[in-house]
Amino acid sequence: MSEKVKEVAKEDFEKARVLARDAVRSGTYLYPLKGIAYFFTHRSLWKPLADKLVPTLSLGLGVTILMFVFTYVPQAAVLTIFNGPLSILTTVLLVLSESSTIFSVISKNFLIDDALIDTFDGTLLSRDLNSLVSTERQVKSGSDPIGKLGKLARKPFERFTPKAIIRYFMYLPLNFIPVVGTVLFIALQGRRFGPTAHARYFQLKQMSKRERDDFTDKRKAAYTSFGVPAVLLELVPVAGIFFAFTNTVGAALWAADMEKNQTTAPNLRNQAELAKKAE
Structure with missing residues (x-):
């Protein structure tokens, strides 16, 4: 029996090691930081946050103090x-x-859901992905990414489900394990957070639930790598609201890079085929 336990533990450790290695190799942990830098250097993206700043800061401060x-x-x-x-x-x-x-x-369901959508879409427009954004909303002419945003076709962000709340409290006892437990708790939160950050991207791509699940499962390590630093940033009292917006920018930058890679790869393949024919 003890040998079986050791075997299972060894398998789980190996899976965790591979996941951690792939997470580091993915480099997606940099996108929350890229989101901060991009947000600071693109003033046009500040408007959605500015419109919701006072009520959201008040809510965040009140919840944290209580x-x-x-x-x-x-x-x-x-x-x-x-x-x-x-x-x-x-x-x-x-x-x-x-x-x-x-x-x-509270905030993402009742205060800043529209503002986060505008921030995500505005970031995509600033990266010249008008065609992607236009699949789910009107895109006006102009140079201001936020000013170009028209009427939404539908909202993508899912409300916090009972299953998610149950899962959160199931993981809370991990904090009883010194250091390691807290790290695992944050890692699990990050794993959940990662795919959620791309809810709007999946809708713009018009993916079905099965397609979303397949897409995120293949990039499990990358989404965890993105989610862990994003979660840690949003844990900062009061300032977490600011990081909610920069994380959204970071998620949009990651989506934009994936879109660029998807359009570049076929072109490279076509060029290679033409070169072979020429030979």
Whole structure:
């Protein structure tokens, strides 16, 4: 029996090692950082955030303060049993994660969903992907990416489902494991976050659910690699709202690069075939 356990543990460790290696090789962990830089250097993308800044900041600050006031002490008491002195850090991360989740549910469903869509689409327009955006909304003439955005055909972002909430609380006990548990918890959150960040891209590509699942499954490591730093950025109190927008920009930049690669690869193949014929 012990040999069987060792065998299973070895297989799981190998899978995790391969996933981590592929995640690093993908380089997608850089896109949240690219999103920050791109957002700062393209003032036209600031408008959706500016329009929602005051009410969203107020919500984020209120949720974070209330969570620390009412949940920090009892959770720290429990985590002290398992984590000892490290419980101070792990409890802070846990409360921030809980606050971020609550804030995300409320804000993305009721406050900033349209603004995030505009930010994603505006970023694509700034990368000259008008034809992609026009599949799901009107695109006007002009030089301002946000100003070119017309009426939406439909909203892509799915509301926070009961299944997602259940899965979140299922993973919470991982925080009882010192350091490693918290890292695993954030990694699992990042794995879920990655595909969600491309919900708009999947809609613009008019993918079916099966196509989306196949697409994300083939890029599981890349989406986890993108999701982990994105989740960590959105855990920052109050400033998490700013990073929600820069993460959206980063996700759009990644989508734009994939689109460019998809159109470039066939051209290269065609050129290679023509060269062979010429020979």
